[in-house]
Amino acid sequence: MLQQIYPSVQHPYSFELNKDFNFSSAHYIPFEEAGKCHNVHGHTYFINLTIAGNELDEMGFLVNFSELKSLIHGRYDHRLLNDFQEFQDNSPSTEQVAQTIYNIVQESLDKRLNKPKCVQVFVRETPTSYVVYRPANHGVDHA
């Protein structure tokens, strides 16, 4: 829901930005045990992305808000999620939609010199159901 209060995430970074947007998609859960969700149906997904970092780019941005929206909205709006390669082995459950959005956003952020991190993805699928995905260790790879 736009302009709602989201759960906060603890992280060690000095800057944090949040971007809200939504997209409308159809999906189905390809298991009969999913009940009515086994049938193709649609949702308006409300997304909140939380991005954090210590360094800004030359424009003073962690990352452009509009880039974040277009990455995900541009891919999934008015599409059937089950058609995408990323949902062939993983069903488009709210949990896996949230994790997939994290993967797409972080892969894009990794190309930036200022190295921001996606620390939380909030996905509301219905007025009464939502998921929060947070990468382990704030997405920092110590390997």
Ligand SMILES: Nc1nc2c(c(=O)[nH]1)N=C([C@H](O)[C@H](O)COP(=O)(O)OP(=O)(O)OP(=O)(O)O)CN2
């Ligand atoms: N853990 C999950 N459970 C369910 C998922 C899911 O992705 N993860 N998905 C569904 C369905 O796809 C459905 O779209 C959402 O289900 P639900 O919240 O039950 O929808 P309602 O609008 O009918 O909820 P009410 O609160 O009863 O109105 C199901 N489960």
Ligand SMILES: [Zn+2]
């Ligand atoms: Zn659904």
